[in-house]
Amino acid sequence: xxSSDSSIESAGxxxxxxxxxxxxxxxxxxxxxxxxxxxxxLQAVTLxxxxxxxxxxxxxxxxxxxxxxxxxxxxxxxxxxxxxxxNAVVGPLRGSGPPGRVHGSLLITPHARLLDTRFAAFRVGxxxxxxxxxxxxxQAVLAGCPRALERRIGGLLDDRVPVGxxxxxxxxxxxVRLAFARRDRGLFLIVALRTFAPVAVRIARGRTGWTSLAPxxxxxxxxxxxxxxxxxxxxxxxxx
Amino acid sequence: MVxxxxxxxxxxxxxxxxxxxxxxxxxxxxxxSYWDGVWYRTIAERGYLLIPGRQSDPAxxxxxxIALRALHGLGFSxxxxxxxxxxxxxxxxxxxxxxxxxxxVSADVAETSALLAAFFPMSFVFSMTYPESxxxxxxxxxxxxxxxxxxxxxxxxxxxxxxxxxxxxxxxLPLAAIAVATGRTGRAxxxxxxxxxxxxxASVATFPLYLGWAIKNVSAxxxxxxxxxxxxxxxxxxxxxxxxxxxxTNPWLWRDACLCVIYLxxxxxxxxxxxxxxxxxxxxxxxxxxxxxxxxxxxxxxxxLALPAYWGLGALTRRRAVRLPLLILSxxxxxxxxxxxxxxxx
Numbered sequence: 078x079x080s081s082d083s084s085i086e087s088a089g090x091x092x093x094x095x096x097x098x099x100x101x102x103x104x105x106x107x108x109x110x111x112x113x114x115x116x117x118x119l120q121a122v123t124l125x126x127x128x129x130x131x132x133x134x135x136x137x138x139x140x141x142x143x144x145x146x147x148x149x150x151x152x153x154x155x156x157x158x159x160x161x162x163x164n165a166v167v168g169p170l171r172g173s174g175p176p177g178r179v180h181g182s183l184l185i186t187p188h189a190r191l192l193d194t195r196f197a198a199f200r201v202g203x204x205x206x207x208x209x210x211x212x213x214x215x216q217a218v219l220a221g222c223p224r225a226l227e228r229r230i231g232g233l234l235d236d237r238v239p240v241g242x243x244x245x246x247x248x249x250x251x252x253v254r255l256a257f258a259r260r261d262r263g264l265f266l267i268v269a270l271r272t273f274a275p276v277a278v279r280i281a282r283g284r285t286g287w288t289s290l291a292p293x294x295x296x297x298x299x300x301x302x303x304x305x306x307x308x309x310x311x312x313x314x315x316x317x
Numbered sequence: 318m319v320x321x322x323x324x325x326x327x328x329x330x331x332x333x334x335x336x337x338x339x340x341x342x343x344x345x346x347x348x349x350s351y352w353d354g355v356w357y358r359t360i361a362e363r364g365y366l367l368i369p370g371r372q373s374d375p376a377x378x379x380x381x382x383i384a385l386r387a388l389h390g391l392g393f394s395x396x397x398x399x400x401x402x403x404x405x406x407x408x409x410x411x412x413x414x415x416x417x418x419x420x421x422v423s424a425d426v427a428e429t430s431a432l433l434a435a436f437f438p439m440s441f442v443f444s445m446t447y448p449e450s451x452x453x454x455x456x457x458x459x460x461x462x463x464x465x466x467x468x469x470x471x472x473x474x475x476x477x478x479x480x481x482x483x484x485x486x487x488x489x490l491p492l493a494a495i496a497v498a499t500g501r502t503g504r505a506x507x508x509x510x511x512x513x514x515x516x517x518x519a520s521v522a523t524f525p526l527y528l529g530w531a532i533k534n535v536s537a538x539x540x541x542x543x544x545x546x547x548x549x550x551x552x553x554x555x556x557x558x559x560x561x562x563x564x565x566t567n568p569w570l571w572r573d574a575c576l577c578v579i580y581l582x583x584x585x586x587x588x589x590x591x592x593x594x595x596x597x598x599x600x601x602x603x604x605x606x607x608x609x610x611x612x613x614x615x616x617x618x619x620x621x622l623a624l625p626a627y628w629g630l631g632a633l634t635r636r637r638a639v640r641l642p643l644l645i646l647s648x649x650x651x652x653x654x655x656x657x658x659x660x661x662x663x
Contacts (some may be wrong), residue, residue, distance in 0.1 A: 109472075121531070123387070
């Protein structure tokens with residue numbers, strides 16, 4: 078009789094302890110979940126969110142960081158002119174050039190070869206000749222040079238410039254037109270809706286038209302035009 | 318420290334035209350808003366956006382920008398709001414840390430430790446528009462309230478601390494230890510106690526979730542960290558040590574490396590006070606875990622939140638003959654540290 082009483086008592090104590098543990102666990106989980114909800118809500122309510130256009134532009138930035146070369150075609154005097162731009166590593170340079178080795182873009186057009194970096198732009202001949210003014214970097218942006226375009230879009234996103242979005246249909250493909258509304262450095266970009274790859278670019282300033290862009294094929298990268306003189310190869314290397 | 322910041326600004330120090338984020342502001346105290354202060358302000362003003370291929374703001378936790386935005390809403394400029402909040406939180410933090418110390422170590426060690434925390438050479442960061450002072454206050458209050466059995470308040474403060482800096486979640490360990498210890502005395506509300514210990518972890522987890530919701534990228538925090546040159550790897554500590562010897566490495570990294578060693582030594586010294594291992598482990602994790610990202614950069618600042626290190630310093634300086642000279646030296650280094658803000662990111 079006594080042993081049956083004590084076993085009932087200990088079973089009761091066990092189930093009581095279990096109930097207590099379950100209740101404590103539920104309270105702990107409930108408190109943690111409530112606080113998680115509150116902290117999430119606090120962030121959601123108080124902090125501004127980027128616009129859909131800014132998010133799409135950020136996705137285009139991601140595409141650009143993953144590509145090393147872009148070919149472009151623009152219409153000049155009703156004739157298509159194509160160029161190729163590859164990522165390059167430049168340096169060390171003498172004179173007023175950037176210190177050490179820097180990343181840049183090597184742009185090959187039918188008329189010239191141009192090297193654009195964050196610090197300066199150079200015309201590539203037998204030697205590198207520094208170019209003044211903003212024209213070379215605008216040329217690199219219009220040619221869809223991944224790094225130049227990245228820098229331009231990145232700067233606009235850093236400043237959280239408003240980005241207008243308009244869906245368009247071209248050749249059966251869903252595209253998006255992104256308009257970076259900034260008086261001095263405005264930019265228009267058409268990107269593929271599925272991949273966010275840039276398809277065309279235009280700069281708001283001046284009377285530049287659209288340039289069509291496409292990722293460069295491997296065969297383009299062995300083009301003779303890309304080969305530099307042995308002397309220049311010491312300072313300019315393709316970064317692909 | 319504030320006077321040193323004003324003097325540094327007035328003297329236009331350093332004269333060299335080096336680019337320091339935030340240096341363009343004409344505010345007398347703008348020295349205290351340099352470097353990451355600019356990023357916190359950007360988040361407060363414009364929110365988060367991950368910009369692939371360049372340094373962007375999802376690398377920074379949201380408590381400080383949220384608080385900045387709240388004060389800005391009351392009419393303060395972002396810069397004034399940041400400086401008022403950081404220094405107000407520093408006062409609360411030091412008082413709360415003193416009270417916490419009285420419950421964890423002896424009263425004399427608690428007093429010395431609080432004083433040395435305020436005058437520690439890197440403590441100028443507590444006055445900058447950075448989240449460190451808010452996190453110090455929230456952490457100290459969370460632990461203090463846990464020791465008083467006020468679990469809901471402790472959970473709230475713990476969650477706030479972890480929303481300021483992710484390292485604060487390591488203090489879930491001492492919080493859990495306090496919950497277990499009070500549970501043994503039979504005067505605990507175990508559910509709320511465990512909930513309080515879980516709160517910092519739950520709070521940290523909401524940040525990637527928020528980024529997933531707001532900018533459609535749950536991994537934005539770690540991707541942004543990589544753009545800042547930080548990525549967790551198993552050999553991170555080895556890489557961090559190697560980085561010190563790379564040619565062209567920023568010499569200021571040695572300041573961080575030296576202070577890292579000092580913090581660890583002080584945490585070891587705190588053992589002599591009978592501090593239990595969860596406290597020591599939390600302190601050591603705060604100092605050591607950032608090294609797993611492959612650099613000592615800013616470890617001197619991260620270590621400011623390793624609370625047991627101050628108790629270790631308090632234990633080593635119990636004698637007045639040691640304490641006074643150390644306080645004077647520390648205060649001198651603190652002023653020097655404030656003046657060197659334009660030279661190196663803390």
